[in-house]
Amino acid sequence: MRNVLKRLLPINKHGAWLAFVVLTIVLLALPFFTDELFGRGWVRILNFALLYIMLALGLNIVVGYAGLLDLGYIAFFAVGAYCYALLSSPQLGLHLPFWIVLPLGALLACLFGVLLGAPTLRLRGDYLAIVTLGFGEIIRIFLNNLNAPINITNGPQGISMIDPIRFGEFSLGNTHELFGLIFPSVHLHYYLFLFFTLLVIFISLRLEDSRIGRAWMAIREDEVAAKAMGINTRNIKLLAFAMGATFGGLAGGLFAGFQGFVSPESFGLTESITVLCMVVLGGMGNINGVLLGGILLVVLPEALRHGSGPAQQLLFGKTLIDPESLRMLLFGLALITVMLWRPAGLWPSNQRRRELVTENDAAQR
């Protein structure tokens, strides 16, 4: 874990321990602080930020590492979410436990990843983007219309009353008292999501710095040269699709368990674009950047929603523009500004950091 942190933060050996301790305390205490300072609603936003980070990290494998532009990524999120919703709700009368349904959702998403990947192997750039876009829409429209002749997905109404995430008798849907502290449901979900986010970060880091990761990046840089160097581009690309989709499916399952309700509306093109924005805005191929992008793109719109009303009151004495519409305007403006000023993203892949890490490794060996 310490080594992972060292990869993430440009600090020396002793600093890494300190940073590790501080970061652990901050991450563990975060929901309580947020609850106290901003209210329960913001803990919920934190949870969504974690879900989006998982999604963004998954998409980062496909877009950031392997360079395959995927505009339908949210479909895998939908597959994971609906898998959980169908197998653990009154909809089909199935109530399978969380620890079966979640991996199953991730696995199913992985399968869909290969299913999307296989026919698009020969496509690149714009053409691949269009096909993936279509794939994303197909999944959403299927979910929307699979309520007749046999009602499977309950159509546009979506599936409600999904079982909460439950470990044996311990349900994350209820408030619990542990170690003398009161843990509301939303806090418990935060810790679960945090665990999975850290897991996804860990997997991403390990993959980035491996034979497979190098092959992905080689394909991104020059597919023809990668082929000539003996990389089986078909398998390696499918692997990227499958890994990315697995993370998406995982996040989807967690989302369904947390929300207790899924409907096709949550899986539109806008969501795909938002996740893609996180990856591109933060810095493609750099995990720090993707984390930053994920946090910003969830927190910023909410902050603007809550902040733009009072800010207008303060400046003009009255609310001139409806905060709800103003926030998307400002959000769009922020995106354009960032892309103009930092076309490589807010935190682009840092060569210097990689330089230090590899030199150190070589010295240690």
Add this chain to the structure above:
Amino acid sequence: MKTPLKFDINLLELSGVAKRFGGLSALSDISLHIQRGEIYGLIGPNGAGKTTLFNILTGLYQADSGHFTFNNTEYNGRCQPHVLAQAGIARTFQNIRLFANMTALENVMVGRHLRTSSGIWGALTRNARTRIEEHEIVQHARTLLNYVGIDRPHQTLAKNLSYGEQRRLEIARALATDPKLLALDEPAAGMNATETENLKELLLSIRASGITVLLIEHDVKFVLGLCDRVAVLDYGKKIAEDVPEKIRCNPAVITAYLGAEPNIPAYAEIQS
């Protein structure tokens, strides 16, 4: 007659390889053989089909007909590139195709991909086997970078290397795949006299290490001074294949490069 044993066996033998692009016959009925341990030159005017032949040999193009035997295995000219790379054909490109945003070291490390095997599980657990393999990859890559003479820090991004260094990095990356045949597409293009001289030494040293070299080059002097045997392509046909001394005075080759004696009646009329 007694010839050295290492020249006895052909490493590569092409027979009847042909490739068309629509109405254009890029290669027609090419047959040639390359012996183990030689430096074999492929020359010809622009558009003669040299690079097309390379692309077929490395699986980037599919041949329309014909087949070739490499290292005692027959291939039908419609193989996947990674199969041929696995068999031991490595190449460089005419217009340098490095992984621009990866470091020089990483570029060569990618070349080790097909001689190593750790997968997802190894990457995630980073078990002893994977660590040893990664270590071996890094060491091998560093050795090769030094071998081709890249003195710059190995962490320099490929795109920030000088032109000559990029050319040599491509050779190092190709060598990392442990090739039996190293196919170089115009390695001396754009190099100055010193760089060309260094390249010549590098190629001789590569050959001395037991790797057969196939070379496309426009610099005829360079090719004729370095190669053991040379084939000349013109309009997709092999017009000559011989030792450099004989290629130099082959009338067909001179015609291809300099044009034929004008014997068109109209031309003669103008002259008179």
